[in-house]
Amino acid sequence: MTQQVTEQYLANSRRGVRRTVTILVGVVVAFFLLSFLQILLMK
Amino acid sequence: MTSGGIRRSFAAWAGLALALFGGAAQAAPHPWQLNMERGASTWSQVPYHLNNISLGVCVVIGVLVFGAMFIAMFRFRKSRGAVAETWSHNTTLEIVWTTIPVLILIVLAYLATGGLTSWADTTGSQMTVKVTGYQWKWRYDYVSYEGKPIEKVGFMSKLDKLSDETRQLDSGLNPYAVKVGNENTYLLNVDKPLVVPINTKIRFLITGGDVIHSWWVPALGWKLDAIPGIINAAWTNIKTPGTYRGQCAELCGQDHGFMPIVVVAKSKADFAKWLAEQEARSGKTDKAPAAVATQAGSAAKTEQLAAVLPKVKQG
Amino acid sequence: MSHAAIHDQHDDHHGAPKNFFQRWCMSTNHKDIGTLYLIFALTMFFIGGSFAMVIRAELFKPGLQLVQPYFFNEMTTMHALVMIFGAIMPAFVGLGNWMIPLMVGAPDMALPRMNNLSFWILPFAFALLLSTLFMPGGGPAGGWTMYPPLSLQSDSLAYVVFAIHLMGISSIMGAINIIATILNMRAPGMDLLKMPVFVWSWLITAFLLIAVMPVLAGAVTMLLTDKYFGTNFFNPGGGGDPVLYQHIFWFFGHPEVYIMILPAFGIISEVIPTFARKPIFGYKAMVFAIASIAFLSFIVWAHHMFAVGLPLGADIFFMYATMLIAVPTGVKVFNWVATMWGGSMTFETPMLFAVAFVILFTIGGFSGLMLALVPADFQYQDTYFVVAHFHYVLVTGALFAIISATYYWLPKWSGRMYSEFWGKMHFWNSVIWVNVLFFPQHFLGLAGMPRRIPDYNVAFANFNMISSIGGFLFGASQLIFLGVLIHGVFFSKKKATERVWEGAKGLEWTIPSPAPHHTFDVPPVIHDEELAHGNVNA
Numbered sequence: 054m055t056q057q058v059t060e061q062y063l064a065n066s067r068r069g070v071r072r073t074v075t076i077l078v079g080v081v082v083a084f085f086l087l088s089f090l091q092i093l094l095m096k
Numbered sequence: 097m098t099s100g101g102i103r104r105s106f107a108a109w110a111g112l113a114l115a116l117f118g119g120a121a122q123a124a125p126h127p128w129q130l131n132m133e134r135g136a137s138t139w140s141q142v143p144y145h146l147n148n149i150s151l152g153v154c155v156v157i158g159v160l161v162f163g164a165m166f167i168a169m170f171r172f173r174k175s176r177g178a179v180a181e182t183w184s185h186n187t188t189l190e191i192v193w194t195t196i197p198v199l200i201l202i203v204l205a206y207l208a209t210g211g212l213t214s215w216a217d218t219t220g221s222q223m224t225v226k227v228t229g230y231q232w233k234w235r236y237d238y239v240s241y242e243g244k245p246i247e248k249v250g251f252m253s254k255l256d257k258l259s260d261e262t263r264q265l266d267s268g269l270n271p272y273a274v275k276v277g278n279e280n281t282y283l284l285n286v287d288k289p290l291v292v293p294i295n296t297k298i299r300f301l302i303t304g305g306d307v308i309h310s311w312w313v314p315a316l317g318w319k320l321d322a323i324p325g326i327i328n329a330a331w332t333n334i335k336t337p338g339t340y341r342g343q344c345a346e347l348c349g350q351d352h353g354f355m356p357i358v359v360v361a362k363s364k365a366d367f368a369k370w371l372a373e374q375e376a377r378s379g380k381t382d383k384a385p386a387a388v389a390t391q392a393g394s395a396a397k398t399e400q401l402a403a404v405l406p407k408v409k410q411g
Numbered sequence: 412m413s414h415a416a417i418h419d420q421h422d423d424h425h426g427a428p429k430n431f432f433q434r435w436c437m438s439t440n441h442k443d444i445g446t447l448y449l450i451f452a453l454t455m456f457f458i459g460g461s462f463a464m465v466i467r468a469e470l471f472k473p474g475l476q477l478v479q480p481y482f483f484n485e486m487t488t489m490h491a492l493v494m495i496f497g498a499i500m501p502a503f504v505g506l507g508n509w510m511i512p513l514m515v516g517a518p519d520m521a522l523p524r525m526n527n528l529s530f531w532i533l534p535f536a537f538a539l540l541l542s543t544l545f546m547p548g549g550g551p552a553g554g555w556t557m558y559p560p561l562s563l564q565s566d567s568l569a570y571v572v573f574a575i576h577l578m579g580i581s582s583i584m585g586a587i588n589i590i591a592t593i594l595n596m597r598a599p600g601m602d603l604l605k606m607p608v609f610v611w612s613w614l615i616t617a618f619l620l621i622a623v624m625p626v627l628a629g630a631v632t633m634l635l636t637d638k639y640f641g642t643n644f645f646n647p648g649g650g651g652d653p654v655l656y657q658h659i660f661w662f663f664g665h666p667e668v669y670i671m672i673l674p675a676f677g678i679i680s681e682v683i684p685t686f687a688r689k690p691i692f693g694y695k696a697m698v699f700a701i702a703s704i705a706f707l708s709f710i711v712w713a714h715h716m717f718a719v720g721l722p723l724g725a726d727i728f729f730m731y732a733t734m735l736i737a738v739p740t741g742v743k744v745f746n747w748v749a750t751m752w753g754g755s756m757t758f759e760t761p762m763l764f765a766v767a768f769v770i771l772f773t774i775g776g777f778s779g780l781m782l783a784l785v786p787a788d789f790q791y792q793d794t795y796f797v798v799a800h801f802h803y804v805l806v807t808g809a810l811f812a813i814i815s816a817t818y819y820w821l822p823k824w825s826g827r828m829y830s831e832f833w834g835k836m837h838f839w840n841s842v843i844w845v846n847v848l849f850f851p852q853h854f855l856g857l858a859g860m861p862r863r864i865p866d867y868n869v870a871f872a873n874f875n876m877i878s879s880i881g882g883f884l885f886g887a888s889q890l891i892f893l894g895v896l897i898h899g900v901f902f903s904k905k906k907a908t909e910r911v912w913e914g915a916k917g918l919e920w921t922i923p924s925p926a927p928h929h930t931f932d933v934p935p936v937i938h939d940e941e942l943a944h945g946n947v948n949a
Contacts, residue, residue: 069595088629129858154777180688180755211786318789325647328720353864
């Protein structure tokens with residue numbers, strides 16, 4: 054029960070992982086900073 | 097059992113249930129208490145009724161859902177020869193069980209909003225008391241009564257001596273022996289209670305002197321946090337004279353469990369007499385709140401805020 | 412061609428390393444790391460449980476008999492921190508690590524080395540946290556919520572803050588890994604809407620983690636600078652605001668609550684169809700319900716703060732938003748019941764725990780609905796009613812789901828069947844004593860007993876004693892669990908089959924038991940009728 058995959062498929066998934074991680078790290082940093090920003094919003 | 101026996105036992109159960117689930121106004125918790133108390137103020141029945149209504153709704157839904165589940169578990173057992181079906185949708189059913197909860201929620205939200213709005217309305221009060229939480233005692237300052245400002249009536253209120261001795265680790269003293277009259281007051285009694293009149297809309301201004309506390313007397317129907325730097329406002333109007341006990345409800349350090357609240361509600365005449373006594377006595381001893389504050393900075397801030405009190409409606 | 416594609420993984424092809432240090436400390440294998448997470452969670456479960464035993468022992472009768480109030484507060488604080496960050500969350504991450512690649516047909520997690528790092532941070536974080544108990548100033552005693560100004564009085568604040576930073580980093584890396592795996596590593600043909608509900612629940616949970624763990628990190632960083640660097644974020648004396656902390660904390664805290672329950676929903680949605688031998692009812696509705704609960708979790712945080720004196724409008728908004736959560740949650744419960752209806756059910760241990768989950772979690776949901784009503788919450792807030800509520804959703808909810816998952820997948824992990832008799836003993840003991848433990852706490856809260864107090868008026872004595880007895884026996888029941896696990900992993904003579912359960916569907920049941928060290932190096936072919944939820948498009 055296996056299927057053939059191409060180099061192209063693996064390369065795509067690697068690029069996908071890299072892109073996902075970049076975006077998510079950005080989100081993490083944004084939310085960390087956002088927690089400080091709330092001080093300005095609430096005062 | 098005869099039908100009379102059934103009826104009698106039903107009556108007995110109903111009586112027991114009534115006793116356990118409350119109904120009469122209670123000043124303090126009692127053993128085996130199962131439900132919230134109705135409370136003693138004009139507003140305190142709001143949470144009481146909401147509690148009962150929402151509990152009833154939950155019980156009905158629970159009976160239906162768990163009933164269906166138990167029927168399924170009996171009917172569709174492999175050991176009874178049940179053969180699994182293959183369906184996995186039913187649009188009508190899904191719409192029904194999304195819509196019905198929404199309708200129930202709308203009713204509950206309507207009831208809760210009404211109760212909340214009346215709670216938030218602190219206008220038209222006839223008396224103002226400032227409550228300050230300290231580690232681990234309360235301070236009460238009488239600000240005004242029937243339109244007249246009150247000078248220098250304020251005091252600390254902390255755990256009574258007997259409870260305090262009994263509650264020490266390995267004190268050897270029996271908590272069951274801490275009594276006032278017939279009532280056990282272990283950890284629910286103070287050296288000097290807050291005295292207030294009945295049938296008066298009392299506005300409480302609640303703040304904290306060091307860390308966050310929460311002022312809670314169940315018979316009044318609400319609790320409100322006592323936060324340094326913030327003055328929260330809430331009101332009550334007690335209907336019956338009595339002694340109402342509560343506790344700090346926000347973790348405030350090691351003796352959080354040992355800073356009870358006692359409110360003594362008196363008739364207006366008795367209260368006027370008590371207030372006059374206090375005012376006469378305070379002429380001799382002068383206790384400024386700042387003297388007992390542990391953190392000068394935040395206490396000063398609190399005092400500052402107290403000066404602009406009339407403008408503050410809600411924290 | 413497939414051989415060429417996997418050539419660069421050549422090194423990993425010889426099964427697990429023989430060297431203990433290499434196998435466990437330097438592992439990049441999702442199964443071994445999953446196992447580490449699960450063992451860690453179990454250890455923390457017993458440590459946190461022992462703290463709970465101290466709490467229940469002190470509360471056994473009125474009067475202080477065993478510990479000083481400050482130590483009692485350390486126990487409640489540490490019990491919560493250890494159970495939340497040490498037991499429940501790592502257990503779910505461990506289950507996710509083990510099962511997600513198997514369920515989507517991926518050879519491993521997307522970032523195996525980071526996976527190793529996210530696990531190995533945890534023992535250090537908890538060593539830091541638990542070490543505070545042995546320090547002269549004592550451990551944190553201001554509650555797991557760490558509200559300032561109280562938490563700023565603690566001498567061990569810096570240790571706690573750094574421990575939380577480490578846990579947060581670990582969780583964030585774990586979440587990134589899970590999202591990257593699910594979005595990019597699925598076998599061709601495993602469309603998003605063909606994934607098992609467990610995978611869906613973890614995908615959504617991981618997004619919650621990504622969004623809220625940094626906010627917690629921000630909040631505790633501000634505590635740290637307030638205490639040691641003279642800032643005034645939360646100090647009213649310097650123009651700060653203690654309530655602001657609560658807003659930031661609960662912006663993290665409420666999604667955190669769902670981080671601890673959404674994967675549980677996923678697990679139950681796997682277990683019930685298996686033992687009902689019928690596809691999950693309303694697969695898409697289940698996924699949509701999880702997503703809407705996750706979305707709503709971001710706009711309900713202030714329902715933890717109804718007693719702080721919010722403006723009326725805020726109280727009303729957060730009340731309505733909170734009540735709305737009952738709708739998707741109700742849909743999930745109804746769908747589980749509908750899955751059972753018309754099935755062909757058997758009641759092995761995982762199913763027993765799943766059924767108990769549905770009933771008892773729903774009871775926790777009911778008290779949650781009651782708590783949402785602001786005027787009633789003015790009475791419930793910070794009482795044992797709340798304690799009963801969140802233990803119903805976390806112990807009989809999250810924990811029961813984890814236990815159910817453990818019994819469900821253990822044969823796949825170890826290749827041996829656990830003892831069904833002792834599994835059932837564990838179940839019945841747990842389910843009876845957990846109710847003896849937590850149900851009376853509803854009454855205590857309604858009668859007016861505040862939470863986090865070491866001693867109480869004699870009026871609360873009866874139910875506290877019952878609750879403590881339930882607590883001791885529930886704690887003892889978990890030793891049965893430990894025994895069943897040790898027997899089921901090392902000693903059981905009964906070999907597990909590939910499929911293990913008659914009604915089990917999904918990719919994880921197509922590989923041998925125990926699961927080989929490497930699986931799906933070559934992606935499997937996906938057959939729709941082989942999936943746990945049937946053919947969604949049919």
